[in-house]
Amino acid sequence: DDRAAVLGLESSCDETAAAILRADGTILAEAVLSQLAEHAPYGGVVPEIAARAHLDALPQLVGQVMRQAGLGYADLAGVAATSGPGLIGGLIVGATLGKGIALAHDLPFVAVNHLEAHALTATLPGLAAGPVRFPYLLLLLSGGHCQCVEVAGVGRYRRLGTTLDDAVGEAFDKAAKLLGLPWPGGPALERLAASGDPARIPLPRPLLGRPGCDFSWSGLKTAVAHALARLPGATEQDRADLAAGFQAAVAAVLADRARHALALVPAASALVVAGGVAANAAVRAALAGAAAAAGLPLVAPPIRLCTDNAVMVAWAGVQRLRRGLPDELGHAPRPRWPL
Ligand code: KG4
């Protein structure tokens, strides 16, 4: 039934989110609470703080989206909660609340893989770019993940490449920290880079031109540290040039890896990006170039659906329920859960 509504819950990292989605893809209600302020003093996500913050916020957020959608729990067709991969404390909070609601109202429960939820977002009807057709190539570029995945259908994923060390968002955050910028550093680094000369300070482009679709960022981060060490008393312009050089290196490597991956998926209908790093304009421009060279569009869902959210979790839940694949209430959250 296209009008059946599914409640989605997301609590795998530092965003607490709830959403209600109709099976036809209509978003009835959505809410996201970021924990940035709680974690900022520590310069990164503190798992224990994250779990407690989810526990504080999620039940109220669920009440809020239910009221917004004008639904009672008995009107729902199912409950979907992110059950991995991610920080185990937060996963337990979301999955347990989801199971509790399912148990109390006799609803099917779906344990959603967070990576699958990111992967399927581009198939949501109603996106400006239009729902993307299978198969497509997904680049998941976030603070926790850096992967190249062929998405051939629901439940049909082939990982073509992953990072050998840091996630690309993590690389942005570490470079930003070296440049004296506040966490999370990606957006601040992009702003600083806007007034910089990307060509002034040469930086390595790890794995560029090498076969395959894997990524490696730690050498680039180290090169930023070394460049800074050679610039004692670095001026604002020095720092901007370094930020611009870093960003250009990342964008060039991502485009190179995307070209290799697209060659492995000749039937791909599009290059799709997801994850917070998809917000970066230089990264988008480089990926648009790689896609265009293969005669394909670059599709980026709106940023609020690219970063962690519960709409994508509900959508993955809808797909799984359509196929009659709910999970047992005994399903255990999994901190590691490859696609
Ligand atoms: O997907 P996301 O919101 O959360 C997860 O990691 O799951 O991604 C956050 C990451 C952070 O590392 C952040 O620094 C990075 O995305 N990011 C950016 C930009 N906006 C966010 N990196 C580069 N440029 C940006 N404009």
Ligand code: ZN
């Ligand atoms: Zn994510």
